[in-house]
Amino acid sequence: MLPLPSVEGVRLATLEDLHRISIVAAAAFFWSPTFRFQRPRHGEFPSDTIASYWADYKAAITDPACAVLVAEDVLEEDEANDIYEALRFAYRPNPPRQKGIVGVCSLSLKPNSHYIGHVQPESKPIGALGSDTTNSITLHLDLSPQYEGHHLKRDQCAVALEIYNRCTGPAKLKHLGGKMRLSTLAVAPSYWRRGHATRLVNFCTQLADLDDATLGVSATPNGQHVVEKAGFQEREITHVKRTLAHEQQTCEGRLDTAEVMLW
Numbered sequence: 001m002l003p004l005p006s007v008e009g010v011r012l013a014t015l016e017d018l019h020r021i022s023i024v025a026a027a028a029f030f031w032s033p034t035f036r037f038q039r040p041r042h043g044e045f046p047s048d049t050i051a052s053y054w055a056d057y058k059a060a061i062t063d064p065a066c067a068v069l070v071a072e073d074v075l076e077e078d079e080a081n082d083i084y085e086a087l088r089f090a091y092r093p094n095p096p097r098q099k100g101i102v103g104v105c106s107l108s109l110k111p112n113s114h115y116i117g118h119v120q121p122e123s124k125p126i127g128a129l130g131s132d133t134t135n136s137i138t139l140h141l142d143l144s145p146q147y148e149g150h151h152l153k154r155d156q157c158a159v160a161l162e163i164y165n166r167c168t169g170p171a172k173l174k175h176l177g178g179k180m181r182l183s184t185l186a187v188a189p190s191y192w193r194r195g196h197a198t199r200l201v202n203f204c205t206q207l208a209d210l211d212d213a214t215l216g217v218s219a220t221p222n223g224q225h226v227v228e229k230a231g232f233q234e235r236e237i238t239h240v241k242r243t244l245a246h247e248q249q250t251c252e253g254r255l256d257t258a259e260v261m262l263w
Ligand SMILES: CC(C)(COP(=O)(O)OP(=O)(O)OC[C@H]1O[C@@H](n2cnc3c(N)ncnc32)[C@H](O)[C@@H]1OP(=O)(O)O)[C@@H](O)C(=O)NCCC(=O)NCCS
Pocket: 028, 029, 030, 031, 032, 184, 185, 186, 187, 188, 191, 192, 193, 194, 195, 196, 197, 198, 199, 218, 219, 220, 221, 222, 223, 224, 225, 226, 229
């Protein structure tokens, strides 16, 4: 068993966490310019937003070359008040002093990493869910039928995604290719400025040291504050601009962000 970093309040995510991870990611990324750029119809189709994070994080949790980490805290009873209106339906009032997930981050390991297959969550015995009692990772549990297989992506703009990938692809390849990569970092608004992102990044940098890997990140302006403080050095800034053709094609002028900067 390879050693894993130990950071207070941070642990590997499990498939049972997927619902909470998805709504925390949606609530946080709403504040990222990338989200506004790629998901201009998030207000109309919040279930599609949740479902897409569900699918992305499920894929990462079950991918032996990736890791998903969560940060936990005591949940605010009225945290839904800090969430954008369309997403509030997914929140229930929390009982006092209940602990839960408030932040999430995902990373992909460097190619040929010793840690491939060693950063998966511990499996829940399948017997606990009424099947047999093997301890294999429960990859195919259908834990939330309302999001499973719900890949309509009506909140997203395919042209915006294409522009985003075209603009950022070369810089990502140049600076992040062959490295361990911090892919996503999100903390729900009620829990900002409590050090959760810093602790998640700290887990990743410790893992990079253990794995003898260089850790890279493509960050938005909010994330820049955190990664700069964690000691990352800026390599390139990419501007992603919407075009008139883009507006006229599919997004019907719904974009509220004209420019996205990436670190
Ligand atoms: C960016 C984000 C992850 C930060 O989460 P967080 O838990 O609040 O971050 P931390 O508490 O660890 O903050 C670490 C430091 O970053 C800086 N920082 C964080 N948020 C900041 C902000 N909004 N403005 C200025 N500095 C900020 C501060 O220096 C802070 O340290 P301090 O509170 O001791 O001054 C969170 O705001 C978020 O999820 N935003 C939306 C999604 C996003 O943009 N993700 C980044 C993608 S790379």
